Amino acid sequence: MPNLDEIIITCPYCGEALDVLVDTSSGPQEYYEDCSVCCAPILFAISEADSGEIIVDVKRDDE
Numbered sequence: 817m818p819n820l821d822e823i824i825i826t827c828p829y830c831g832e833a834l835d836v837l838v839d840t841s842s843g844p845q846e847y848y849e850d851c852s853v854c855c856a857p858i859l860f861a862i863s864e865a866d867s868g869e870i871i872v873d874v875k876r877d878d879e
Contacts, residue, residue, distance in 0.1 A: 818842070821870070828876045829856040838862060840870045848877070 819841035824833055832853040839845075844864065848857045861873040 823872055825858075825872065825874050827851045827853060827856070827858060828874055828879075829858070830854040836860075838870075838872055 818839045820837045821840050822835055823838055824835055826833055829851060830853055832851070834852060836849065838860070840862070842862075845860075845862045847860050849860055850856065851858055857877045859875045859877060859879075861875065863871045863873070865871055
């Protein structure tokens with residue numbers, strides 16, 4: 817069963833703060849989700865630190 821956590825990210829294109837749901841139960845993953853404000857494709861990179869903390873990194877498609 818997915819473990820969805822609500823986090824706030826900042827769109828790397830328009831700078832808007834966005835509430836997004838992230839599945840933290842699937843291990844390391846990368847996927848694209850469009851910004852709900854400017855519709856640009858945001859790359860989400862989900863990883864886990866050695867301490868077990870989930871790290872969510874967002875990038876522009878052209879980075």
